[in-house]
Structure formats: C-alpha cells, structure tokens
Amino acid sequence: xxxxHDRRIRIRRFTRTDEEAxxxxxxxLSAASRRARYxxxxxxLGSATRSALLDVDDQSHVAxxxxxxxxRRWEPVGLARYVVDEHHRAELAYEVVDAxxxxxxxxxxxxxxxxxxxxxxxxxxxxTVLPDNVASLALLRRVLPxxxxxxxxxxxxxxxxxxxxPLELADVLADLQVA
Ligand SMILES: CC(C)(COP(=O)(O)OP(=O)(O)OC[C@H]1O[C@@H](n2cnc3c(N)ncnc32)[C@H](O)[C@@H]1OP(=O)(O)O)[C@@H](O)C(=O)NCCC(=O)NCCS
Numbered sequence: 001x002x003x004x005h006d007r008r009i010r011i012r013r014f015t016r017t018d019e020e021a022x023x024x025x026x027x028x029l030s031a032a033s034r035r036a037r038y039x040x041x042x043x044x045l046g047s048a049t050r051s052a053l054l055d056v057d058d059q060s061h062v063a064x065x066x067x068x069x070x071x072r073r074w075e076p077v078g079l080a081r082y083v084v085d086e087h088h089r090a091e092l093a094y095e096v097v098d099a100x101x102x103x104x105x106x107x108x109x110x111x112x113x114x115x116x117x118x119x120x121x122x123x124x125x126x127x128t129v130l131p132d133n134v135a136s137l138a139l140l141r142r143v144l145p146x147x148x149x150x151x152x153x154x155x156x157x158x159x160x161x162x163x164x165x166p167l168e169l170a171d172v173l174a175d176l177q178v179a
Contacts, residue, residue, distance in 0.1 A: 008068070008069045009066055009067070009068050009069075009077070009104075009105060009108065010066070010067050010069075010074065011064050011065070011066050011108055011109060011112050012064065012065055012067065013058070013063075013064060013065075014056060014063035014064055014065040014079060014081070015056065016054050016055070016056060018054065019050065020076075021065050021076035021079070022045070022050065022053055022079070023050075024075070024076045025065075025076050025078060025079050025095060025097055026044075026045050028077065028097025028098060028099060028100075029095060029097060029098060030098045033095060033097075033098055033101075035130075036095075036130055036133045036135075036136065037093070037095045039128070039130060039155075056081070059084075059120070060083065060084040061081065061082075061083045061084070062081060062082055062113070062116060062120070063079060063080065063081035063082075064079070064081070064112055064116075065078070065079050066078035066079070066080075066100075066105050066108065068100065068105075077096060077097050077099075077105055078095060078096035078097065078100065078106065078109050079094060079095055080092070080093070080106075080112075080113045081093050081113070082117055082122070082125065084122060088121075088122060088123045088124060089123075089124045089126050090122045090124070090125050090126065091126050091127070091128075092110075092113070092125055092126065092127040093127075094106060094109055094110060094113075094136075094139075102135075106139045107143060110139060110140075110143045114143055114162070117162060118162045122162055123161065123163045124159060124160070124161050124162065125158075125159070125161075125162065126159050126160075127157075127158045128156070128157055129155065129156040130155065130156070131151070131154070131155065131156050133156075137156065140158055140160075144158075146160055146161065147159065147160040148160070
C-alpha cells in the first residue's frame with residue numbers, strides 16, 4: 001500500500017448543491033471502482049441517479065464529502081452516505097477516487113458517517129458488497145468490528161447494529177456463530 005499522503009484532508013457535510021463534487025468524484029473513479037460502487041459498469045451518472053444522489057435531507061439521507069487541499073482549493077476526493085429505510089436500517093454507500101485510495105480517506109469518511117448515524121439514533125447499518133471487493137470489506141471490518149457478514153445471491157450482505165440487536169435476533173445470531 002502507498003504511504004499515507006501528507007496533504008490535508010477535510011470532511012464536510014454534502015449538500016443538495018454539491019453536484020460538482022458528485023461529478024468530480026465519479027470522474028475520479030476507474031471502471032473497476034465504478035463497478036464496485038454501483039455494481040454495474042456505469043459510464044456516466046444519468047440524471048435520475050444524479051438527482052437521487054443529490055437528494056440529501058440530513059435525516060433519512062445523510063452524506064459527507066472528503067476534500068483534499070490542492071493549492072488554494074479543496075478538491076473532492078470521496079463521498080460516503082446512508083439512506084435510512086422504513087425499518088430504521090441505514091444503507092451505506094461510499095467511494096474514494098482511485099488516486100486517493102489506500103490513504104485513509106475511506107476510513108475517515110466512514111468513521112464520521114457512522115458516528116453521525118449513531119448520534120441520529122440509527123439502529124442498524126447495512127451494505128451490499130461484491131465478493132471480490134476486498135477493500136470495501138476491509139474498510140467495513142475496520143470501522144464496524146461488530147459486523148455480521150452473509151453471502152446471498154452472489155453478493156456479500158453486511159449488517160452492523162449500532163445498538164444491541166433485539167433479544168430474539170441476538171439469540172439467532174449467536175446460534176449461527178456457534179454452528
Ligand atoms: C472501498 C474504498 C472506499 C476504501 O477507501 P480507501 O480510502 O481506499 O480505504 P482506506 O485507505 O481508508 O483503508 C481502510 C482500511 O481498509 C484497508 N484496505 C483498503 N484498501 C484495501 C485493499 N485493497 N486490500 C486490503 N485492505 C485494504 C486498509 O488497510 C485500512 O485498514 P487499516 O486502517 O486497518 O489499515 C475504496 O477502495 C473505493 O472507493 N473503492 C471503489 C468503490 C467501492 O468499492 N465502494 C464501496 C461499495 S460497497
């Protein structure tokens with residue numbers, strides 16, 4: 001892995017007006033990273049996807065952007081978001097431009113996002129990951145040591161409780177671990 005970069009990174013709230021950051025980060029992803037992020041060979045962000053990704057409300061859809069100092073400017077290098085469903089489960093999605101991968105940006109983004117989710121009362125996080133996405137699984141394990149991993153339909157389903165899981169479910173999970 002490349003050495004940690006010495007340029008400064010900052011993390012800030014991603015807002016509905018951050019279309020430029022959204023596009024800049026997308027353009028910094030290689031074909032492999034886009035496939036990993038969108039689970040399909042996406043070549044450009046269509047207007048529907050763009051609108052959906054900009055549709056943050058700081059409650060059920062929360063996003064952060066990581067920026068690296070570049071001269072006098074701050075350049076977007078990564079995004080992380082969660083979208084809460086009706087079961088209080090927050091679906092995670094995140095990406096770091098290829099030029100900045102392996103330098104701790106993903107860890108900082110996800111750590112801060114998880115802290116915000118916890119503070120907002122989110123009970124459970126979920127992520128769907130391609131089985132060959134070693135980096136994403138390593139990042140999730142790093143930030144969410146309590147996670148549970150399940151393989152289903154050729155994908156890896158990751159769940160992490162930010163509070164204690166309901167008693168019945170904890171029992172089932174404990175049984176599964178013993179088995
Ligand atoms: C997944 C992704 C966000 C990770 O971000 P990153 O900034 O490169 O990750 P970090 O440098 O913060 O590393 C976080 C941890 O994962 C580990 N890691 C990162 N890349 C790794 C790799 N390729 N192989 C093994 N471990 C890796 C690091 O060692 C680190 O663990 P440590 O703190 O114990 O050393 C980034 O690779 C990415 O954008 N990939 C493409 C999009 C994607 O896969 N999104 C997720 C969809 S589910």
